[in-house]
Amino acid sequence: MEQSHYAIHIAPHRCAGCYRCVRACSCGAIVIRNQRAAIAQEECTRCGACRKACPHGMISLRDDVESVRRLLKNSDTVFASLDPAWVGEFAGIAPQRMIEALILLGFKSVGETLLGRIAYDKAAEEQLQRHPRRAISTVCPVVVRLIRHHYPEQAERLLPVAHPAVLHARMIRRWHGQGSKVVYITPCVAAKSNPDEISELDAVITFGELRRWMREEGVEFDLIPGNDSYRFEPGEADYTPPRIAAPLTCSGMAAVRELLAGEEAERSGEAREARLLELLGCTGGCAGAADSQQGKERHSIVDKIGACDRFYRERTPANPVYKLPFIATVAAYPAQPAERFRVAASQIEAALASIGKSAERDMPNCSGCGYETCREFARALCIGRAEPEMCLSYTRALAQKKSSVLLEHLASGVLFVDAELRIVEANRQAARLLGPQAEQLFDSHRGLSGVAVETLAPLGDLLRQALNSDCETIEQDLRLKGKLLHLSAFPVETHRSVGVLIGTLRIGSGENDEMVRRTRQVIRENLETVQQIAWLLGENASRTEAILNSIVTAADDDRSE
Secondary structure, three states: OOHHHOOEEEOOOOOOOOOHHHHHOOOOOEEEEOOEEEEOOOOOOOOOHHHHHOOOOOEEEOOOHHHHHHHHHHOOOEEEEEOOOHHHHOOOOOHHHHHHHHHHHOOOEEEEOHHHHHHHHHHHHHHHHHOOOEEEOOOOHHHHHHHHHHOHHHHHHEOOEOOHHHHHHHHHHHHHOOOOEEEEEEOOHHHOOOOOOOOOOOEEEEHHHHHHHHHHHOOOHHHOOOOOOOOOOOOEOOOOOOOOOOOEEEEOHHHHHHHHHHHHHOOOOOOOOOEEEEEEOOOOHHHHOOOOOOOOOOOOHHHHHHHHHHHHHHOOOOOEOOOOOOOOOEOOOOOOOOHHHHOOHHHHHHHHHHOOOOOHHHOOOOOOOOOOOHHHHHHHHHOOOOOHHHOHHHHHHHHHHHHHHHHHHOOOEEEEEEOOOEEEEEOHHHHHHHOHHHHHHHHHOOOOOOOEHHHOOOOHHHHHHHHOOOOOOEEEEEEEOOEEEEEEEEEEEOOOEEEEEEEEOOOOOOOOHHHHHHHHHHHHHHHHHHHHHHHHHOOOOOOHHHHHHHHHHHHHHHHHO
8 A cells, every 4th residue: 555545654755864753753663675764554653753853854644634525525414523632722712713614614513522531531430440450541542552562561451442532423423323424623643544444533634734724715713703603512511530530641752651661660560559541642742742733823832731721621611511422432452563573582683793783892872773772773674674774883884894995906005194194094005105114014003094194205295285175186296215106186075184096107118108198097097986985984874885886896897998
């Protein structure tokens, strides 16, 4: 199935290699394959963190406005279930104006999802009265998916009660018939279902989608004065928070995961207090949801929470709903362990070895790949969700190794020198051409690393000129210890480092201008290859492998000619 059919999807593109989406995903559901990112939909919690993190805007939310329009066109009984978070989202808008706006868009009537929350709280109290235990609320779809896929051992703690929006939909169908259509309007991206999932909600649109839809239809609050004839159907909810099952609330994925890890660690210990844990994936709960208010009118999470609290605490329903219909509240949330649970320790060790990490000292846990630890990255390698090139230390080591091999096989001598005119790296041919002293130092100083170049040859003026050049290649002939050398110096980083290509101009009894010209031509042809290596050694990009291969091919072509 195409990614675009899912609630959250990544547009096909060549990944820039920042791995921000990988880092933002708390459950390892981002797949990097062939330098392209995708989502492992079967394990995604739909928290929307990857969408917020992507600097390129390539992660999108499926737009369901058009499907709701078709629903309204084909049915006369489409009802809106409005999430309580609307009060903070549309600050200062009276209920009558909000309801009228939705009626103008085509809904038959508008009801409060809060009615479903009342039924949910009642069912939760009954559950804990019959079976006192430490249960986990199921009002947050993100947390439900997180537990089912990534903490499957705690799935049994999920309260077997349907989401408040589902309960409200069941009420609407009891009132208006089973053929009634229900559209849930919410800030929650995770409330959207994927095509391969069964949902009792006919559609879900976010507040962001609703705002855009209203703009397209010309439905503006400034043009809606508000009429008392517009009311929530069948009436306003007189909501009183539960007492017996008063939940212990925790929000934000980092805090939720820490709490779940602590709960798991204490499962084998002493019995915990019977309590309902209400875990919310978004920081601040639904007020901080992934598709809530954006733009100039944006309000802080604290402002939204405060607005909702004041509204429902101070509201005195004029036409309250005292008796709700009897509906089934049950729902099942079976564990569905993520693929990473099926990776053996031996596979992880083998994956680590393949990227040069055979001991703990080889594992910096730098998170450059997007994963918190090298072992988590190795686990992702095992299930095909990551590529070795994502590991910066591995890529650098590989680039250094291949560059060193290429340098050693070049017929010309090569030097890289820093701003203090000390050698950073050199090949053995350069040491041979610079004389016996350089050859003796080559092995003891790891490729002449750290040696002052002027102790080996009078190259100071040439190198300083190259250091101050932006891109010019500077050439010079030099007689050194009975040899006539031709030097080509070029800047690697202006004012910081320079590369030097060294070749011999063979002079003998049969010397002529043509021989010298051809020798210099060969040196210039090698210069391009050395410049590519110099660029590569200072580069930290994901295209390393392709560049190295192109250099190898060029070198092979030169030899064959």
